[in-house]
Amino acid sequence: MDGLWTERLELHRLSVGEAERIVGRESRGSDRWAEGYPGDGDVAGARGFLSGWAARGDPGVFGAYEIRRRLDRVAVGGIGFHGPPDEGRFVTVGYGLVPGVRGQGYATEALRALLELARAQGVAGAKGDADLGNVASQRVMRAAGMRYAGEDERVRYYRVEFDGGSAREG
Template identity: 40%
Template sequence: MRATNGDDVIEAVTGCTTVLRAAVDRDWRAVPAGRLEWDCHTTAVHVADDLVAYAANLAGRAQDAYVPFELTLDEGTDNASLLHVIETTGALLAAAVRTAPPGVRAFHPYPFRSADRVGFAAMGVAEVLLHTHDMAEGLGIPYEPPADLAESVLACLFPHVQPGPAPWPTLLWATGRGELPGRAPVTEWRWHNNLVIPAGRLTLTGLRPAAAHQLRLGGDGGFDWVEGGPYEGTRDAAGLLLKAYEAGVHRPEFNVFVLVRTEDGRAVGAMGFHGAPGADGRVEIGYDLAETARGQGYATEALRALSRWALARDDVRTLLAKIDPDNAASRAVVSRAGFQQVSADDKLVAYELNR
């Protein structure tokens, strides 16, 4: 499991054009693309259009809408030339992904109205894999992409979907294109880019399963950490996130968030939820900072921002924090964020913040 990147875009596009090149002599306008309402020609144009649109949004740092242009083929473009267009637009997206800084985000509507370079790479790969499947199905050509590409797309864009016995059948099932034993058919679906929450001097950046996997194994999760980070609590939280993902109970909005310093893009700690809220609307929050980032107000800023976000939701009524009695600094953080002490014993002091 790994983060999707520009090389993955090129690999997906190469697989697409290699498979479809065997059928360039067919009339793609006369062949439906699998279960889609489009024909194969329309679907191929859609793939190229999405690739260049993602590249433009990321390179142009679009914030509120897609960059206002649309791909138009020259009259008389044949199938072989159309595949060249897909190769070219794929190369543009790969270049945009490779050159975008880690913290840059640009517009995409699903579901939080932005994506970073990993998200745009994953969306491009998803478009290519899924629509190559559709066209190949219509044309009667066998097609199966590399398992690691499908796995990366699932971990990046479908963190709410429990991994199946194999990545490619699971991705097809998750997008309404196939069956998976023991699971109900999917009739409606959306992918999920990760959530980010601004918090003054910080950005709370939602952790993806692939990044959590890296952190659990001792890596950096794709973040540039300050000295002493990530702290052990962050790695523990990443492991819990990964277990929830593997069990199919991970809700990506109730996530672990890496606290990224706005001024230099460096990660100083992590904060997040111990799962989704219960039926009573209660959800627990935990956090930690690298030792070199403590005493500067970062945890308080992040906790205030995350609390505002959570309590604005209909499914959250109470935030809970449990702290070691001897951890005076952490107790001061929750108090400054508006939490009130509700209980205490020799092991934990409990604080709550209500809507």
């Protein structure tokens, strides 16, 4: 599986070479990047993906994805798993978009697809977090079916449990 498709997006599974180009912020002729891509979050996600690959090998579907618009195949952000499921069979997700495309529902659309992929792989659920001041990201997680699960002095936590093949807020 090389990616996921939604109505408006392609979630392209990154290769090691693509992740290295994102970390180096060095596009190749075939790369189509929106202004502002890759951002700091994309670089951090690609670094995490590369570290996980070096430590555990190919993560399969539990890796990193580039969010591309289907219309023009331009990369507008990143989304992915922070690694394979943990001992409780939960995955942790993260995502981000370039400023020029925020507010169009792309993050929610991409996160729903990623959560469905996780559910189809038999995980028990997914976790995510957002800075307390990042209300937009908190809305994305709620819109994708995740539920508030607590907070600390800087971060608000969300999670969803999959029950009998469907997402259930938990």
